[in-house]
Amino acid sequence: xxxxxxxxxxxxxxxxxxxxxxxxxxxxxxxxxxxxxxxxxxxxxxxxxxxxxxxxxxxxxxxxxxxxxxxxxxxxxxxxxxxxxxxxxxxxxxxxxxxxxxxxxxxxxxxxxxxxxxxxxxxxxxxxxxxxxxxxxxxxxxxxxxxxxxxxxxxxxxxxxxxxxxxxxxxxxxxxxxxxxxxxxxxxxxxxxxxxxxxxxxxxxxxxxxxxxxxxxxxxxxxxxxxxxxxxxxxxxxxxx
Numbered sequence: 001x002x003x004x005x006x007x008x009x010x011x012x013x014x015x016x017x018x019x020x021x022x023x024x025x026x027x028x029x030x031x032x033x034x035x036x037x038x039x040x041x042x043x044x045x046x047x048x049x050x051x052x053x054x055x056x057x058x059x060x061x062x063x064x065x066x067x068x069x070x071x072x073x074x075x076x077x078x079x080x081x082x083x084x085x086x087x088x089x090x091x092x093x094x095x096x097x098x099x100x101x102x103x104x105x106x107x108x109x110x111x112x113x114x115x116x117x118x119x120x121x122x123x124x125x126x127x128x129x130x131x132x133x134x135x136x137x138x139x140x141x142x143x144x145x146x147x148x149x150x151x152x153x154x155x156x157x158x159x160x161x162x163x164x165x166x167x168x169x170x171x172x173x174x175x176x177x178x179x180x181x182x183x184x185x186x187x188x189x190x191x192x193x194x195x196x197x198x199x200x201x202x203x204x205x206x207x208x209x210x211x212x213x214x215x216x217x218x219x220x221x222x223x224x225x226x227x228x229x230x231x232x233x234x235x236x237x238x239x240x241x
Contacts, residue, residue: 047191056188061153062239065186068156072214074235082112082180085238089145089178090117092236098142102126102134102174105165108147108182126167135169144174144232150193151186151237155213158237159193162208171210177232179212183241 028035056064066076079085093101101123103109115123124137138144146166150159158179162168171177187193197209216231 051189052191054189056153058183058186061186061188062183065151065153065156065237065239068153069214069237070156072156073217074156074214074237076237076239078239080241082108082240085180085240086112086114086117088238089114089143092176092178093118093121093143096142096176098176100124100137100141101143101145102138102141102170103145104147104167104170106147108180109145114145126170127164134167135173138167138169138173141174143176143178144170144172145178146171146180148179148181148185148237150196151181151239152190152193153186153188155190157190158212160210160212161206162210163206168208168210171212172231174232176234176236177212178236178238180238180240183239186239 024035062078066078069076077088079088092098098118098121101114101118101121103114103123103125105126105128121142124132124141126138127134146160148158149161151157152159158181160166160168160171160179171179197205212231212235215233215235218230
């Protein structure tokens with residue numbers, strides 16, 4: 001019986017290590033090889049050099065991103081400028097009879113003046129008023145509109161960061177999501193945005209980093225694929241430029 005708390009912890013640790021040794025020894029005996037006593041060498045860390053320098057030309061990035069995003073069930077459009085993107089969203093709002101829209105509070109979206117273009121819809125700007133329950137506004141929205149921070153051609157993914165002006169609910173709760181991608185933010189490899197996040201340092205990381213690859217898909221129940229359970233069922237990636 002231990003006399004002190006420290007002695008009791010030491011006894012528990014010794015018992016745990018003894019159980020681990022018995023378990024691993026049993027495995028090595030069944031495998032017919034000696035137990036590894038030292039950690040193996042890892043001469044290489046992270047992605048190999050050839051992959052870190054791998055980069056597709058711009059037009060191939062656009063083509064590959066489009067193919068991969070569509071393969072996951074998303075929609076992709078290449079648009080000349082922000083004005084064309086505004087018209088594209090307005091046409092979809094008319095086609096789908098969208099009545100409630102929530103967008104991020106971002107300079108690019110402010111300049112688009114979507115409120116005037118979507119005259120038949122009520123457009124809410126995330127966190128623009130302390131009177132609103134913003135998660136509820138996003139949940140009832142037909143459209144959510146965001147500007148992507150990055151897009152990745154190799155995986156067909158979008159990266160959307162969250163902050164007080166960029167609520168994660170805008171990309172997670174509406175029925176339809178429009179993600180606008182300035183073409184200079186379209187990268188080849190996932191490691192490119194990840195390196196940018198790493199360079200920020202822990203204290204400067206955003207509240208959330210969300211990777212989106214097409215509409216929400218789930219097959220948790222009976223392996224029955226269902227679209228739109230955990231997020232928007234329809235996602236448009238609009239490449240601008």
